[in-house]
Amino acid sequence: MQWPFSFFLIALAAVDTAAQATGQEVEILGIYVLHFTHFNLPESDRLVLWPSEDPETTPAVAVLSGKNATGNFHSTAISGNGVVLELFKTPVSDQSSSTSCRGFTVDRLLFTPKELVDEAQHLQVAVKVPLTNLSNTTDTNDNDHINNESLCGADESVEAACAPSATNSAEGAIMLAKSQPVARLSIIKDNGMVIAYCTGWLLGCEGHLITNQHCIGNNQDALNTKVEFLAQSTSCKGGETCDSQGGCPGPIGVTSPTLVAVSEELDYAVVRLGINDSIADYSGLYEKTSGYLQFRASGAVPKESIYIPQHPLGYGKRIAWLYNGQPGRVESLTVTECREDDVGYYIDTQEGASGSPILGTSDHNVIAMHHCGGCLNGGIPAQSIIEDLTTKGVLPKCSVAT
Template sequence: MTRLLHRIAATAVALSATLATFAAAQSNSSSATTAAAGVEDVSFGVGCGNDMAYPATTDSSTSQPRFAYVISNPLAEFIAVHFKDFNLPENDYVQLRAADHSVNDTRVLRYHGNDSNGDFFTASLTTSAVIVELYTEATALGVQATNTSECLGFSVDNYQYLAQPSTNNGSKEEVCGADDSREASCYRSFSAAFAASNAVARLLIHKPEGAFFCTGWLLGSEGHLITNHHCISSQAHASNTEFEFNAEGSTCSTNCESPRGCGGSIRARSATLIYADDALDYALVKLPINLSGEYGYLRLRSSGAQLSERIYVPQHPAGWGKRIAMKTESGWGTVTSLNMGGCAPDQVAYYLDTQGGSSGSPVIAWSDNTVVALHHCGGCPNTAINSYKLVNDMRWRNILPWNAA
């Protein structure tokens, strides 16, 4: 799969004509029947074996789409389209936008022949209906695909409309008793902890079997991000992940308890996988832009966690807006064990509340605000990989980012 940088027009465009005037217009109104959780099969496109051949020539006007298709699903929290094939002339493009002008997500996504190719997911639009349109450049000499060894045109075979929280091998990340985590803004007065939480991102990972929420965070000063292996284990996963920062409520009373709640800023829609380790359940990726100067970054403690030390966990449980787990029902959160079994040997354990989607969160020491463990598994107590193991492994592989420990 090849997925290259795509351009995003950040402003909405008005409908220039009704669907009746489009060169071709089709629609799909989806039901709850899915191939996988939150995935709906569809079949449409232009060229590449579809019913409509790719336009051989165009006239001088390119203001109207040559093809349009409406995807509509009343159950959708978002829509992310999967291209099975994508190979256009370099200046032609496919455009996606919300069909309902009343939605807050006014972005217009454009995928050009010179910046996108192959098999990939689009970015997700927060809407229940999208219009997929093909625009072609005026030419009288015929068209040629960017990659002449692949079919000319594009094909869509499914789309994702719901995401599920990612968990480790089916383990249940736990709220231990009542949920004592709070909206991140409730801890603004704890300035060091709140500042550390700025480096934490909400991840939406598009995989063939469905979309999944995880948490990740900026590690070191070179633009790297770390999460769990069970979240991102391949370059295909990294290439189809949305990295969203500042997804949190503006006040303590803001309720962000919904998937994709309290939207922030999606700063990257793909990354380069540096390494993913199953045994230590970590994945290190590098974002296409270094955000450490804007959001700060976290460091791993080389010596690891200490028994009974106070800790806190900034996270995106269930894909909600950012929360910080700092207290338990019995007081401040602490490390309760350094040798807990279960998902891995000798894990760091604690009773701070997490949920599915918290996978990949940093477990941060109150004393020095370094990361002492990488959260990855639940069960009350919840558990994490000790930071010294991560540091030692990355140093041995010569992939430890600058200022990461």
């Protein structure tokens, strides 16, 4: 049995400061981010973060425990009028003892009014990956090429739900089904005032997800990542508005995954998800996402047709497979825009598509992972990632098609 303890935080001082800085009246509604300087809970205890509007009926934004959080980090961004922290403690035996200091410390509550968030989204401020910028713009002189994900001509991508009607119905239905393991990532970057959007996808059958290293570069980025599955329209042209950052929220959300492997050279990061505060059983997740994706061991084939499920600009899921009205294909195996020997293609991507899988239409396996633009756009070859994960001894089970 667990006993709850509740705390309520609201950014009154921050609102006053923001009002003075902008010269305008600012409402309390906005984005809240908590900064933890210390976090050390028993594995069985949980700290749940909720928007303050109605914690009884509103889904939790984050669930932190000794299993998935430790040390110094920023929380997932919370949208609302305030934040409720609810600590659920499991009674322990009197005989139990520990030499460590249990508990947590929140030293800062960062707040941005909704008006300023809307303005930043309207301006589409970008820092390495597309952002909701909650503070000053960050210098992006280093590795600018990683941010140049490109539309090659007019945007020919469609909302994921429209793929069956926009192409051969059977082929489009398979594309839609294979896009279900693809997720939108929102990442609180290290200064706590920036939300970066990327794309990731389920790799193999043990709860792993892969994206770009320039999205999740270290343990703190992983801890500050929210993963949304099925963040997409439920029907084609059904009236839902997905073309905004965070549009069409996903019904399946996972926070604070654990970093497993990272490579700056190959620009990939692999994390493992915690489902309902446990990493033991992923069957429920796979049922909802129609399974997981797998690499093709042999990689890309020149001129083969491909498609890319993605979350460009942090929008709801879209699928791209055309270039100038014709099926997109692998144009090169030696693109050098971002690194040597990337897979090259003209299919449309935009910032936020970083980490998207590139699938071959012949077998619907992943032949590369998108990470770079320039027309040709570039993806890291599947076989390079497989080799590196194998060398590190962390290649997820079921991650390579047989």
